[in-house]
Amino acid sequence: MMRLSLKLMAAAVALAAAAGAHAQEKFTVQMKWVPQAQFAGYYVAAAKGYYKAEGLDVTIKPGGPDVSPVQVIAGNGADAIVNWMPDALAAREAGVALVNVAQVFNRSGLMLTCKKASGVSKPADFKGKTLGVWFGGNEYPFLNWMGKLGLKPDTDIKILKQGFNVDPLLQNQAACISTMIYNEYWQVIDAGVKETDLVTFFYEDQGVASLEDGLYVMEAKLKDPAFVARAAKFVRATLKGWNDAVKDPAGAAKIVVAADPSGSATQKVQQRQMENVAKLITTANTPKMGYLEPAAYERTVKVLLAAGSTPVIKKDPGKAGYSHVVWEAATKK
Numbered sequence: 001m002m003r004l005s006l007k008l009m010a011a012a013v014a015l016a017a018a019a020g021a022h023a024q025e026k027f028t029v030q031m032k033w034v035p036q037a038q039f040a041g042y043y044v045a046a047a048k049g050y051y052k053a054e055g056l057d058v059t060i061k062p063g064g065p066d067v068s069p070v071q072v073i074a075g076n077g078a079d080a081i082v083n084w085m086p087d088a089l090a091a092r093e094a095g096v097a098l099v100n101v102a103q104v105f106n107r108s109g110l111m112l113t114c115k116k117a118s119g120v121s122k123p124a125d126f127k128g129k130t131l132g133v134w135f136g137g138n139e140y141p142f143l144n145w146m147g148k149l150g151l152k153p154d155t156d157i158k159i160l161k162q163g164f165n166v167d168p169l170l171q172n173q174a175a176c177i178s179t180m181i182y183n184e185y186w187q188v189i190d191a192g193v194k195e196t197d198l199v200t201f202f203y204e205d206q207g208v209a210s211l212e213d214g215l216y217v218m219e220a221k222l223k224d225p226a227f228v229a230r231a232a233k234f235v236r237a238t239l240k241g242w243n244d245a246v247k248d249p250a251g252a253a254k255i256v257v258a259a260d261p262s263g264s265a266t267q268k269v270q271q272r273q274m275e276n277v278a279k280l281i282t283t284a285n286t287p288k289m290g291y292l293e294p295a296a297y298e299r300t301v302k303v304l305l306a307a308g309s310t311p312v313i314k315k316d317p318g319k320a321g322y323s324h325v326v327w328e329a330a331t332k333k
Contacts, residue, residue, distance in 0.1 A: 037274035045241025054233035086140035097219035103292035108209035118175035132162035132177030182276035232329035249274035
């Protein structure tokens, strides 16, 4: 009898374990770029078991130069993507109905970094210069800025389609290049250029900043209560991961380095990146963490509509471009 009871107990435990494993809901998120501290919150949430605690089996897909998050989600390759709002709204107008459901970064980290020796000290000096610009959706904030300055591409300025490196500045192929405060700017410094030899122009300071690194899902999915509940679990765990990353940049960097399959990430660089990323998340460890402020959304839309001869979007999407339903479900007490 005892032996039979033990067998029954073992079978019960196995069934419970199987049921628990079965209860794990799958959720896939597509990153905008390769594993780095820019996405630390997601990797921290995964490493610390926050997703698992919510009953989720999360797959974090790394991005890269040949990966378009919009194309991935449009092809049902992800439940959510991390993307910049200009690209997301442009995609929405083109027929891919993306909706912002959480906004972790509430400040822009984008800037133009120029060598003083090129003769650039103020935006008016851009005229006649070669400027490095990222494409693939990242060109939109630049184009609306140039429109505001009244500078026409190929007429007043020359645009160099910049790869995701800083070579054009180091090799004097461009007077200025696109950089992020947490990444490429420091690559210039690490290459031996002194900070005193550079001048930077933050999009935030120029009044043309748009929201970056938001979390987007397909609009149709929000009509499904089960999806909303699953997405809310994902957001809740993700916000915990981001709060931890901001509080402990060194710990977050260690997790990011471990998540990089290429082995190229280093503790020093990722920790420095996380420390700069934290400057863009002013709502970390507050009740407003991840909340998309309607005013910030409307400001971004206004900037994108007012891009001179090259508007990013032609119609104001109104409130259709964002939803608080997932965030509210994730943060309810």
